[in-house]
Amino acid sequence: xQLDLNTLQKEVYQNKVNHHFNVTDTNFExxxxxxxxxxxxxxxxxxxxxxxxxxxxxxxxxxxxxxEILHVDLGQAIVDKLHIDEQRVYEKDGSKHLKGTD
Numbered sequence: 001x002q003l004d005l006n007t008l009q010k011e012v013y014q015n016k017v018n019h020h021f022n023v024t025d026t027n028f029e030x031x032x033x034x035x036x037x038x039x040x041x042x043x044x045x046x047x048x049x050x051x052x053x054x055x056x057x058x059x060x061x062x063x064x065x066x067x068e069i070l071h072v073d074l075g076q077a078i079v080d081k082l083h084i085d086e087q088r089v090y091e092k093d094g095s096k097h098l099k100g101t102d
Contacts, residue, residue, distance in 0.1 A: 005064070005075035012061050013068035023069055033062035 016023050022032075036058040043051035067074040087098045 005078075006073060009064045009068045009074055012064040016065055023065075026066065026069060029062060029066045029069065033059060033066065036062055 013023065015021075022028050036055060040052065040055035040059055043055050064074060067077070084098075088096050089099055090096050
């Protein structure tokens with residue numbers, strides 16, 4: 001199945017509007033997403049695959065909603081960041097730099 005992140009982002013946001021969920025307070029959204037990350041962490045510790053699947057979806061939903069609230073095209077942002085990462089060199093000491101800038 002192919003996903004259109006832009007469409008999905010808008011659907012997540014519309015669902016928030018339809019249910020009268022927060023669509024303005026980004027700090028609150030980050031707090032809620034942190035809670036979902038914690039639930040995912042606990043599911044991983046328990047090796048509970050069904051819970052892992054549900055919680056990872058919740059984290060993604062919060063991220064998509066946050067991106068829409070902040071007017072960020074998440075799909076494009078990921079593509080742009082991957083292009084930057086492709087040009088990165090990671091050193092054994094943990095440092096990093098772009099190719100050709102050492």
